[in-house]
Amino acid sequence: MARLTRPASGAFVTRFAPSPTGPLHLGHAYSAILAHDMARAAQGRFLLRMEDTDTERSKYTYEAQILDDLSWLGLTWDGPVHRQSDHIAEYTARLEPLAARGLLYPCSCTRSDIRAALAAPQEGTIHPHYPGTCRGRAMATRQPGDALRLDLAAALALAPDLSFTETGAAHAGQHRIDPADATRRIGDVVLSRKGEDIVAYFLASALDDADHGVTHVIRGEDLFDFTPVQVILQHLLGLPTPTYHHHRLIRDDQGKRLAKRDDARALSKYRAEGATPQDIRRMVSR
Secondary structure (H helix, E strand, O other): OOOOOOOOOOOOEEEOOOOOOOOOOOHHHHHHHHHHHHHHHOOOEEEEEEOOOOOOOOOHHHHHHHHHHHHHHHHHOOOOEHHHHHHHHHHHHOOHHHHHHHOOEEEEEOOHHHHHHOOOOOOEEEEOOOOOOOOOOOOHHOOOOOEEEEEEHHHOOOEEEOEEEEEHHHHHHEEEEEEHHHHHHHOEEEEEEEEOOOEOOHHHHHHHHHHOOOOEEEEEEEHHHHHHHHHHHHHOEEEEEEEEEEEOOOOOOOOOOOOOHHHHHHHHHHHOOOHHHHHHHHHHHH
């Protein structure tokens, strides 16, 4: 894997990591601007990553539009754009130590359920708790199309006292991961699927953050509830845990978070109507 130069000790490093499955909207603009400005204020580094492991929905045209929108906003990033789709085999290979420790097992549950579990979570939703149908299966029984799940209870037995630091206003403080609560709410998460070259959002993200020396993860508060999954994986894989900052979400008039389907809020539409980058900054600040 081509790796970025690691930062000096004490440096502030963050990233913006959109999925190129649709145009950027105001919520993305807010997240990118916040991360960029925090990095520049700290004289740190701002990295850009394309989380394009969903190869069915990710499109180059969306990526090109994202890059153009970010440049139009006046944001600059340090180093090359990192594309996760170029490194899927490397992500899956790094699961081998977990398999050797008996922390993974193959799962042959439905394709739709597994694909849903691989995607980034959305606000207010944690994928339905897995009942453990395939738990206990030996790795030697894995077949093409089978997913790999993390035996969360076994993993937490090896990591009973984990925590992370949060600086976002809604959840600021030190958060201890309660094993019983994590087992009940999160369950045995899917990490990859054999034969389809896809890996879970939170696995690839955790590996990239460590490889690129990210010290501060700045993202929407809809991802706060999945932070324990990444912290657990960081511990199991011997990776550092960054500081997290989950910011408020930009919402529509009905209070719903903006989504890729909200084309009316797309930056390209505002640009076409004559908005300036300063207009966008004022809009998201409200």
